[in-house]
Amino acid sequence: MKIQRAEIYPLSIPLVEPIKMSRELIVDAKTVLLCLTDEQGRQGWGEASVAPLMTGETLDSLLASIKYLVEESLGLDWGSPDRFAEMFNRVLYSNASAKSCLEMALLDLYTQEASIPLWQYLRGANTAIDETAPVAIPLLRMLGGSLDKELSDAKALRELGFRHWKIKIGSLSLEQDLHRVKVLCELLDGDTVSVDANCALNLADAILFCESEEAARLTFVEQLIPADLPMDDFIELKKRSAIPIGLDESIHGIKELKQFIEAKAFSGASLKLIKTGGVIPALACANLLKRNKLELNLACKVAETSLSAAATASLGFAIGSVAWGFSMSNQYLQFDICDEPLIAINGYVKSSQLAHSGVGVTPNINRVKEVIAKGYSAIQC
Template sequence: MSEDGQGARVRIRRVDAIPVALPLKKAVVMAGERIECSRNLLVRIEADDGRVGWGEASVAPQMTGDLLPGMVCAVREWLAPLLVGQPISARGALARRVERALVGNTGAKCAVDMALADLHGQVLGVPLCDLLGGALRDDLLPMYLLGNPRIEDDIAEAQRELAAGWRFFKLKIGIKDPREEAEAAIEVRRCLGPDVALCADANTGMTFADARLFAQRAEPAGLMFIEQPLPGDDFDGMAALAKVCPVPLNGDESIGSIADLVMLHRMGAIQGANVKTIKLGGVGPAARAMTTCESLGLSINLACKVAESSIAAAAVAHLGSVAPNLDWGLNVTQHYLAEDVCDTPVPIVRGNLRRPDGAGLGVTVSEARVERFRVRD
């Protein structure tokens, strides 16, 4: 019997929501948040033929508002009952049901949608990028995040990672005085040379005046974009800033849905969008958001949240491979973790992210490690 023939009969046996705390190699500091240990939800979907699909979503108190207990509850009490006993061949309809079951809760929906996609790909014997229409590119150049409290440490780290092959860097701003941050950006640019992509992310931490001052002073740094200088709900402020800012603006915390993307574009508030599975509710919605970006002429920056493991990194690698454009790069975060939950972490070789080539996400999760990092609830 063919894989397809078998797949038609495979049903979902159980759905587990597993809260984990994954230690980072070192703390990442950004406006409004300091992360030493990443609290993530893993979703494990087991089929009646023994195959297991995995999905992941990080908590994001400052972005989606999702916290572990709420994510766990959303999966156990609302989403899992929609799936148990259903055939995985109905994934499209199941994903739609998950999307509409609850308002918000995009983190929980994301982990479920990702696990469904992983399992479906495994049952059909095809990689996720093929389920999403087929890869357009194999070369994926991730950004390296510089988030040290001291500029000297950012410079030293940038030099080290440049030598290791990284070609995209992102600075965390919105923490100190904007003049100081602009000078730091110029110094980092000097260290990187003119051919390496550099951008800055304020994580909503700036006022209008500070953002304008930073953008003007940092002009010699040749930033590709400034991400989310103003609060997520300040669409008017972003639109006004875009008119006077010499650097293109990227929306991140402002974008929780495709409707947000369309509205921000209509207002002239962004020139590109940070697309995250946790904000949009999974790989399917993220793929639709990227298609919307292409239609609107927006640049795309595809990203994991600090710090998701190789489960989410694999999803982003597959999404990045099918993105209509990826001109503002991608961020993965598995390399910030002291230990991954996957047997073979998604590798970054000479600054190039390798897409796993197995079926589904293409990663093998160590259940023993998941148990070790499990947060007892």
């Protein structure tokens, strides 16, 4: 398989409402789409979003590394996807987000050529799978805004079938956050409810939070403390917390997973394609978690389109089960770039929604062109 040409689209898509995290306010999805055309004229699409506080990528840096990777890819013979990562590493060190974007577009082409949905290809390649058929993946919804708004949103979304939740904490005082958590946990009794501090708490406050009665009903807490704290702090938090400890910013791939497994410092991890460098490395991470009886949350960065959503869901269908839910962030966009976006059905996403060969969704090129970020233009390679 050879790439004849490529277009790179830097996009900005407004969110339904701003999403406040402890260290940033997100008002639009800054994301990059890549369209590859192969020798047969097929088009394969990839996506990666900026995440300055998670991967260090800005729109400019991501565009530059994707452009570099793609230019180096033209003319190469892309054989088995097993070798994609090795081929990327021959031309560019690190830069997981750019590699995940190119990997997604190449896999879209590869599985279209093989006339198979990406999820089915990944499931076939996953020797660790034990279930007989793919299971529906529960979608996780973020809650935010005033407590009244969080309560009314949670009630309305619960009516639609959602049972997995994430409460962003760390912007308010510990007491205020604990109060929100208590009230929301009471409303959502029996559901999978988590909090995510995005590194905002110090170790003492994190321990206090986990030991508080108000937080006792939580299913897990995600990345309470900064990723650059020493391992001993994570070990201490894990020892002191009765609530399972999830990690996100601390985990970028197999290397960190092995370190935290060795230290017995966590209960589960959040995997994003922009961190792992694509779905194939993410599948290896998911299987490592599974072998060690650790939990898994799948996530897109806030926010990515149906394209990343479909690739991440495909990973979920290949893994078997996603107990901590899938944060599918196209739910927060004012509009998607696909005519048939991937949507929640009773709070779940099902493999039957990705029945087409390839990644399973196709962007509408006109819509893509309409949302090119201000001051940027499409790049032809």
